Amino acid sequence: MSRACAAALAIVVSATAVFAELPKLRAAVLEFGTVNWELDVIKHHGFDTARGFELAVQGMAGGSAAKIAFQGGEADVIVSDWLWVARQRAAGKDFVFIPYSKAVGGVMVADDSPARTLEDLRGAKVGIAGGPLDKSWLILRAYAQQEYGMDLAAETEQVFGAPPLIYKTALQGDLDGAINFWHFMAKMDASGMRPLVTVDTASGALGLSPETPLLGYVLHGDMLREHPELVEGLAGASRAAKDLLAGSDSEWDRLRPRMKVNSDAQFDALKAGFRAGIPAPGPVDEDAAARMLALMAELGGAELIGKATEMPAGVFVQPGS
Incomplete structure (x- = not known):
């Protein structure tokens, strides 16, 4: 083998080894949920590997199945609302929340x-x-x-x-x-x-803030403590995907086949709705979130929010803010 071929092979092997060593983040999400559009962008453009991890997406039949996988150690991250995270933290479970969307119905x-x-x-x-x-x-x-x-x-x-x-x-x-x-x-x-x-x-x-992102990526607190670079990486990859989707119509054209739309009107409405739901960079207003939690406690009681009658510390994580 020539020196040139040997050097080229060494580079390929080295690059493959580096890629293989990247830690995987296993995301369990609804199989046809809109979060898949963002995750698709992350994977397609390598926003995950550029930040030191490999995103592995697992499609789930429902939200309950995703939560079971997450709590059973079969997934590292799911998408849920922060009220659920607050309830879990109040019950002693160490989950944390990275904002994903403020879109509501x-x-x-x-x-x-x-x-x-x-x-x-x-x-x-x-x-x-x-x-x-x-x-x-x-x-x-x-x-x-x-x-x-x-x-x-x-x-x-x-x-x-x-x-x-x-x-x-x-x-x-x-x-x-x-x-x-x-x-x-x-x-x-x-x-x-x-x-x-x-x-x-x-x-x-009602005095609540429409800017409070309700949905987000939920991770285990020990990942934040032991591997903060992975949490930073996920947040950065998510923001990069959002920035691209906010400004690129061609990226939406690429995503269109997986959006299951029946008309241009549906496509345009979904694109506009997703963009409107992108939360601004920066930390969540926890006072505003606490007001929402108080209202949910009043209306839904323990059946909805469990023991979380007050905002537990440590719910929100906003890396880089």
């Missing part, structure tokens, strides 16, 4: 619906993605009580179901209003429905 009605405010839904049939403790539903209940003296739970008929089911039922005209997650709202809007009120609007009226 709201109430959608048919474009020709006579409803102009929540007050107009008295006696109406309302579909709700999730269950009676869905955070959007609780915030909207508090908003209706404050603004109209209206008990949404008592004065409407509720139909609880999975987000896709509520989406389809609403489009079929079988509901007078539908409360759904932001990406289904975007599709509903593109399909001829309109927002009656958003959770952002309701939160602002």
